[in-house]
Amino acid sequence: MLRALDIRDMLxxxxxxxxxxxxxxxxxxxxxxxxxxxxxxxxxxxxxxxxAELVRTGAAQGEVVAEFDLPEGHPAxxxxxxxxxxxxxxxxxxxxxTAEGRKTAWVNDRRCSGExxxxxxxxxxxxxxQHDDRGLLNPRGHRAMLDEFASVEGQLxxxxxxxxxxxxxxxxxxxxxxxxxxxxxxxxxxxxxxxELDQLDPQPGEDEELDMRRRTMQGAEKIRDDVVRAFHLLxxxxxxxxxxxxxxxxxxxxxxxxxxxxxxxxxxxxxxxxLGEAQGGVEHCLNALEFNxxxxxxxxxxxxxxxxxxxxxDVLADELGGFAEGLRVKLNALDAGDVNLAExxxxxxxxxxxxxxxxxxxxxxRYQSAGQLDQAVMAELAPLKMxxxxxxxxxTPGDAGPEGRDVVAFTVATNPGAPAGPLNKxxxxxxxxxxxxxxxxxxxxxxxxxxxxxxxxxxxxxGATADAVGRRLAALADGGQVLVVTHSPQVAxxxxxxxxxxxxxxxxxxxxxxxxxxxxxxxDEIARMVAGDTITKEARAAARSLLKA
Numbered sequence: 001m002l003r004a005l006d007i008r009d010m011l012x013x014x015x016x017x018x019x020x021x022x023x024x025x026x027x028x029x030x031x032x033x034x035x036x037x038x039x040x041x042x043x044x045x046x047x048x049x050x051x052a053e054l055v056r057t058g059a060a061q062g063e064v065v066a067e068f069d070l071p072e073g074h075p076a077x078x079x080x081x082x083x084x085x086x087x088x089x090x091x092x093x094x095x096x097x098t099a100e101g102r103k104t105a106w107v108n109d110r111r112c113s114g115e116x117x118x119x120x121x122x123x124x125x126x127x128x129x130q131h132d133d134r135g136l137l138n139p140r141g142h143r144a145m146l147d148e149f150a151s152v153e154g155q156l157x158x159x160x161x162x163x164x165x166x167x168x169x170x171x172x173x174x175x176x177x178x179x180x181x182x183x184x185x186x187x188x189x190x191x192x193x194x195x196e197l198d199q200l201d202p203q204p205g206e207d208e209e210l211d212m213r214r215r216t217m218q219g220a221e222k223i224r225d226d227v228v229r230a231f232h233l234l235x236x237x238x239x240x241x242x243x244x245x246x247x248x249x250x251x252x253x254x255x256x257x258x259x260x261x262x263x264x265x266x267x268x269x270x271x272x273x274x275l276g277e278a279q280g281g282v283e284h285c286l287n288a289l290e291f292n293x294x295x296x297x298x299x300x301x302x303x304x305x306x307x308x309x310x311x312x313x314d315v316l317a318d319e320l321g322g323f324a325e326g327l328r329v330k331l332n333a334l335d336a337g338d339v340n341l342a343e344x345x346x347x348x349x350x351x352x353x354x355x356x357x358x359x360x361x362x363x364x365x366r367y368q369s370a371g372q373l374d375q376a377v378m379a380e381l382a383p384l385k386m387x388x389x390x391x392x393x394x395x396t397p398g399d400a401g402p403e404g405r406d407v408v409a410f411t412v413a414t415n416p417g418a419p420a421g422p423l424n425k426x427x428x429x430x431x432x433x434x435x436x437x438x439x440x441x442x443x444x445x446x447x448x449x450x451x452x453x454x455x456x457x458x459x460x461x462x463g464a465t466a467d468a469v470g471r472r473l474a475a476l477a478d479g480g481q482v483l484v485v486t487h488s489p490q491v492a493x494x495x496x497x498x499x500x501x502x503x504x505x506x507x508x509x510x511x512x513x514x515x516x517x518x519x520x521x522x523x524d525e526i527a528r529m530v531a532g533d534t535i536t537k538e539a540r541a542a543a544r545s546l547l548k549a
Contacts, residue, residue, distance in 0.1 A: 001481045002125070002451045004067040007041045009059035010097075012512045018499070024477035026495030027485050027514070028525055033501040034512030035485045039127070039455060042066065045095045046125060047105070047117025054097050061098045067091070068124055068451075075123040080107070083116050091124075093117065126450045128436055128457060137423055137436070143366075143408035145443050146393060150369030155362045156403060162355040163402040169348040176344055180337040183330050190331050193313070197324035202306045207317035210303040217296040220289040227289065231282045234275060243272055355400070362404045366395055370408075373442060380438035380472070385465040386431065389414050391438075410439065433457040434469065441472050451481045458488040470494035489529040493546035498522050522547065 007016040012034060029035055044054060045064035055062040068091040070076055080087040086108045095105040095117070105112050107120070147156060183190070233239060247268045254261040310317040370393035377391040390413040398407035411420040414431055423435055437457055444452075458469045470491035476482050477496070486492055498517045503510055517525055523543045524535060531539035 001069045002066065002483070003069055004065075005038070005042060006063075006065040006067075007038075008063045009056040010041050010044070010054050010062040010064060011037045011056060012503070012510055013037060013041070014056060014511055016512075016514055018514055020481065020483065021497045022477075022479075022481050023496035024474045024494060025481070025483045025497045025499070026492045027483065027499050027501055028487070028492050028529060029501030030503075031487075033503050035501045036455075037512055038501065038514070039453065039485070042125070042453075043127075044097065045093050045105075045117070046121035047095070047114040048121065053101075055099045059099065061096050063094065063096045066093045068093070076120050079116070079119050079123065083107075083112065083119075085110050085112060085116070091120075093120070124451060126452045128440060128452065128454050139409050139422065142393075142410050143403070143406065145410075145439075146366060146369060146373060146408050147403075149373050149443055150365055152362060152365055152369075155358065155365060158358045159355070159362050159404050160402045162351070162358045163400075166348070166351040166355045169344070169351040173341070173344045173348050176337065176341050180334065180341065183334045183337070187331075187334060190327050190334075194324060194327050194331060197309065197320060197327070200305055200309060200320075202309070202317065202320040204318050204321060207303065207306050207310075210299050210306070214296065214299050214303060216288075217299065224286070224289045227282060227286055231279070231286060234279045234282065240272075240275055240279070243268060243275065247272065359400065359404045363395070363406050366404075366406055366408065370395055376442040377435075377438050380441050381434065383468040384434040384438060384472075385461075385468075386414075386434055386438075388416055389431070389435075390416070390420065391435065392420055394420075431460075433459055434461065434465070437469055437472055441476060444476055451483065452476060454482065454484045454486075456485055456487065458484075458486050458491045462488065462490070466490035487529065489526045489543065489546055492522075492526055492529060493543070498525065500525050519547075 001022060002020050004020065005016075005018045007013050007018075009015075018038075027035055027038065040054065041064045045066045068076075070087070070089055070091050072089075076091060077087050080091075088108070090108075092108055093105070094107075094109075095103065097103050103114070105114060105117055107116065147153075235241075236244075247265065250261050250265050250268070254265060306317050306320065309320055313320070313323055315323045373393055374391055381387060381389055381391065392411050392413075394409045394411050396407045396409075398405055410423055412423055412431075412435055413420040423432060433456075437454075440452070454473065457473075458466055461469060466488040467490040470488070471494060473482055473484055473491060474494040474496075484491060484495070492498065499514045500517055500521075501512065501514050503512050505511070515521075523540055526543035526546060527535045527539035530542050
């Protein structure tokens with residue numbers, strides 16, 4: 001509910017503070033007094049796109065502050081939370097426009113974007129009038145209005161869930177088809193590569209092992225002769241025999257050398273042991289150097305084959321096994337893909353049938369509720385002196401979506417036999433106002449979250465029709481808040497709170513102001529609306545009669 005509006009230096013307003021109340025708030029005044037400026041200023045602070053130049057001439061900047069009461073559970077709380085803005089029972093919107101055109105906005109003293117303001121405005125204000133493109137005249141919103149009238153929240157939730165499930169199933173099928181198509185494009189390559197790799201069956205570390213064996217065998221022929229000669233020199237015909245003879249000679253004369261040969265004899269013994277170890281090592285080497293020339297050929301052939309495949313598939317030799325496994329997985333997926341795709345297609349068909357069931361159920365409910373809405377609107381049109389008009393909610397098939405597959409449009413025929421058409425194309429100004437009011441009365445229900453604003457919705461009507469318009473506006477305001485800009489005395493008389501918008505000249509500058517009216521002042525203002533500039537006794541009497549009615 002709009003609690004207060006503070007406007008500074010906007011168009012012809014220098015400073016204006018308004019405090020609004022629950023119920024029907026009426027704003028009246030002569031043409032050109034500035035009533036539209038109030039709506040422009042309110043639209044500015046709500047982020048609506050409007051006039052480009054709003055700052056009062058000579059001012060550095062214009063500013064509008066709007067205060068709203070937010071009861072618990074109001075949808076604006078969700079928007080504040082999502083935007084990371086502070087909430088509470090009070091919502092204060094502030095927006096500044098500099099003379100250069102730069103705009104800055106705050107929500108509860110926290111900077112925000114115009115997008116956030118517009119999102120909040122959708123939950124705070126409803127503007128209705130002959131040039132309303134945000135509400136009832138916008139066909140894109142007619143389906144939502146019918147759904148609200150029909151109270152199909154539960155069915156909508158079912159359709160949305162079925163739509164999401166169907167979308168997921170279709171995405172799964174599309175992904176599987178794309179994957180299978182990609183694999184089939186390289187199926188011949190995959191099967192050839194896997195067969196080739198499986199036949200060779202390279203093992204991790206095998207390349208390094210084969211290379212080492214190859215190098216060993218290649219070097220064996222070069223070093224074997226020298227190793228054999230060294231082995232012979234170390235044996236009995238060489239170093240071992242000479243050292244053995246020396247040891248025996250020294251041991252034979254050791255007793256006669258008075259102990260001087262004991263150390264050399266012991267050293268020779270140790271040398272003999274070391275020589276034996278050397279002989280064993282050389283012998284082991286000779287054994288290792290023994291190889292079959294055919295084995296070298298086999299080792300080289302396998303090593304070259306592994307390295308050739310590694311180059312062919314551009315991987316490291318040790319990674320050939322893992323590469324083959326990856327190709328094998330693709331082949332397995334291809335072989336099993338048709339089975340999986342068939343299962344996924346069946347799941348998609350089930351999801352589509354599920355969606356069709358819920359969407360058709362929602363369509364049936366919409367058709368039924370459309371008839372009820374048409375009857376309710378027609379009942380409202382009779383007191384508004386439009387009993388010959390025909391209102392019809394048309395439902396036509398449309399593209400499937402998360403809210404069903406119906407296109408909803410409100411159409412009217414102002415006279416029997418005349419073709420029906422869109423509200424804003426068929427009805428005249430006064431007729432359009434009454435259609436909008438009848439629709440709003442039927443669609444509002446118990447919803448009091450929004451502040452409804454009607455901008456000269458009574459234009460073109462008078463007398464009993466204007467009185468009927470006023471009474472319906474008052475009924476809409478019961479338990480909520482309605483602001484109406486009006487030139488009709490019958491409508492003004494229905495207001496619970498009344499303000500007069502007027503212009504005055506101060507220091508050669510025209511300014512607009514808004515004055516709250518007392519009971520006596522309301523009589524004079526309504527009398528002016530009845531009689532014009534010259535207020536007569538008869539006009540005052542008519543005004544009093546209207547206020548008492």
